[in-house]
Amino acid sequence: MAKNDVKLLGVWASPFVMRARISLNIKSVNYEFLEETVGSKSELLLQSNPVHKKVPVLIHGDKPICESLVIVQYIDEVWTSGPSILSTDHYDRAIQRFWAAYLDDKWFPAMRRIRGAQGEERQELVDQVVEGLALLEEAFGKYSKGKAFFGGDQIGFIDIAFGSLLGWLRVTEKLGEVKLLDEAKTPGLVKWAESFCADTAVKSVMPETEKLIEFSKLLMAKMKGAPPPKN
Amino acid sequence: MAEEVLVFGAWGSPFSRRVEMALKLKGIEYKFIEEDLTNKSPSLLKYNPVHKKIPVLVHNGKPVAESLVILEYIDETWKDHPILPKDPYERANARFWAKFIDEKCLSAIFKACWGACWGEEKEHEKAEIEHEKAVKEVSELLQFLENELKEKRYFGGETVGLLDIAANTIGYWLGVFEEASGVELLTREKFPKLCNWANEFVCVTAIKENLPPRDKLIAYFRNRFGAGNASK
Numbered sequence: 001m002a003k004n005d006v007k008l009l010g011v012w013a014s015p016f017v018m019r020a021r022i023s024l025n026i027k028s029v030n031y032e033f034l035e036e037t038v039g040s041k042s043e044l045l046l047q048s049n050p051v052h053k054k055v056p057v058l059i060h061g062d063k064p065i066c067e068s069l070v071i072v073q074y075i076d077e078v079w080t081s082g083p084s085i086l087s088t089d090h091y092d093r094a095i096q097r098f099w100a101a102y103l104d105d106k107w108f109p110a111m112r113r114i115r116g117a118q119g120e121e122r123q124e125l126v127d128q129v130v131e132g133l134a135l136l137e138e139a140f141g142k143y144s145k146g147k148a149f150f151g152g153d154q155i156g157f158i159d160i161a162f163g164s165l166l167g168w169l170r171v172t173e174k175l176g177e178v179k180l181l182d183e184a185k186t187p188g189l190v191k192w193a194e195s196f197c198a199d200t201a202v203k204s205v206m207p208e209t210e211k212l213i214e215f216s217k218l219l220m221a222k223m224k225g226a227p228p229p230k231n
Numbered sequence: 232m233a234e235e236v237l238v239f240g241a242w243g244s245p246f247s248r249r250v251e252m253a254l255k256l257k258g259i260e261y262k263f264i265e266e267d268l269t270n271k272s273p274s275l276l277k278y279n280p281v282h283k284k285i286p287v288l289v290h291n292g293k294p295v296a297e298s299l300v301i302l303e304y305i306d307e308t309w310k311d312h313p314i315l316p317k318d319p320y321e322r323a324n325a326r327f328w329a330k331f332i333d334e335k336c337l338s339a340i341f342k343a344c345w346g347a348c349w350g351e352e353k354e355h356e357k358a359e360i361e362h363e364k365a366v367k368e369v370s371e372l373l374q375f376l377e378n379e380l381k382e383k384r385y386f387g388g389e390t391v392g393l394l395d396i397a398a399n400t401i402g403y404w405l406g407v408f409e410e411a412s413g414v415e416l417l418t419r420e421k422f423p424k425l426c427n428w429a430n431e432f433v434c435v436t437a438i439k440e441n442l443p444p445r446d447k448l449i450a451y452f453r454n455r456f457g458a459g460n461a462s463k
Contacts, residue, residue: 051331063320065320071323074319090308095295097299098295102282135281
C-alpha cells in the first residue's frame with residue numbers, strides 16, 4: 001500500500017498516540033506521521049475527530065478511526081498478515097480488553113492526578129496506583145507464563161496498553177518524588193518494563209523521560225498561568 | 232458437558248441488562264443472580280475482585296467483567312445473530328460510539344438530571360447556571376448520536392447490534408431519568424431520529440423482555456436522587 005494511504009495524527013508525548021505507533025510497527029505498516037502542534041488543533045484533526053478533537057486519529061484511505069484502543073484493535077483486524085496483537089482465543093481477548101479498560105478507566109486517571117494533588121488526597125491516589133500495580137504484577141505472572149510479555153513471546157494488547165504509560169509513570173515518579181514501580185514489590189513488572197522498552201516496535205517511538213519531564217513542567221506552568229520556564 | 236452461563240447483575244442496572252439482552256438475542260440460556268449491591272455476595276467478589284461490580288458473566292466457570300467487554304465476548308462465543316459487523320471499520324465505529332456513550336453521555340445526563348441536588352447544598356443561582364450548562368452538554372452529545380443514526384432503523388443497521396444494546400441507557404433509562412427528575416432532555420423536536428430509534432428499540436422482543444418495570448425504576452431513582460430541580 002502506498003505510504004500516504006495510512007496517516008496518523010498525533011503528538012510525540014502522548015501515550016495514546018504511542019499505542020497506535022507501536023501497533024503499526026508490529027504490523028510493519030508504512031504510515032505518515034502528522035505531528036500536531038501542541039496548543040493548537042489542525043483543521044484535519046477537527047474534521048476527522050469532531051467528537052473529541054483529540055489525538056490519536058488513524059486515517060486509513062479517507063476513513064478516520066479514533067480512540068487509541070479502538071485504533072489498536074482496528075490495526076489488528078485489518079493487517080492480518082503481521083503478528084497478532086490480540087489473542088486468537090476469545091476468552092483471552094476478553095481478559096486483554098478487561099485490563100486495557102482498567103488501565104484507561106481507573107489506573108491511569110489516578111496516576112495522572114498524583115502530581116496535582118496534595119496531602120491525604122495525594123496519598124490515596126498513590127495507594128490506588130500502587131495497589132493497581134500489585135494487581136498488574138499478579139496478572140503479568142498469570143498471563144506471561146514465564147515469558148517476557150503479557151502477550152507471551154511477543155508484545156500483545158495489554159503490553160501496548162500498559163507499556164505506553166511507562167513514560168508518564170516515570171515522570172510522576174521523578175517529579176512527584178514517589179516510588180511507584182518497585183523492584184521489591186513488583187519485580188515481574190520491572191523486568192517487563194525493560195523488555196518492553198527495548199522491543200524494536202517500541203524503541204523508536206518511546207519518548208525519552210527527560211524530554212517528557214521538560215514537557216510536563218511546561219504544561220503545569222501553562223495550566224497555572226505562569227510564563228513557561230526559560231530553557 | 233452442558234454449558235453453564237451465569238450472569239451476576241442487578242434488576243435496575245442498564246449494564247447488566249445489556250448482557251441479558253445480548254444473550255436473549257442469541258437465544259442463550261443462562262442463570263441470573265440478582266446481587267444486593269449494598270451487600271455483595273462472596274461469589275461476585277471472587278469473580279470480579281478488581282472492581283467488585285456487576286455485571287459479571289461466568290461461562291463454564293470463567294468470569295468476564297465490564298459490560299462492553301462481555302458483549303464482545305458473547306458475540307465471539309455464540310455466532311448466531313451477530314451483534315458486531317464483520318468489516319473492521321464498522322466494528323471500530325461501533326466500539327467508538329459505545330465508548331462515547333459510556334464515557335461521556337451517562338455522567339452528563341446524571342449531572343443534568345440531578346446536578347442541583349447532588350452532594351452539598353449549592354446556592355440556587357449557581358446551581359441554575361450549572362444545570363443549564365449540563366443540559367446544553369447533554370444536548371450536544373445527543374446530537375452526535377442523532378447524526379450517527381442517519382436513516383438507519385437501528386445503529387446496527389437492519390437489526391439490533393452492539394451499539395444499540397450499549398445505547399440502552401439512551402433508549403430506555405434516559406426516559407426514566409427524565410421522568411424521575413422532571414428534566415427534559417431527549418425531545419422529539421430536537422432529536423426525531425433518536426426518538427424513533429428508542430421506540431423501535433424497546434419493541435424488539437429480546438430487548439422488551441429485559442427492560443425493568445418503568446414505574447419501579449422511576450420510583451427507585453426518585454428515591455435515590457430526589458425529585459429533581461423543581462423549585463423548593
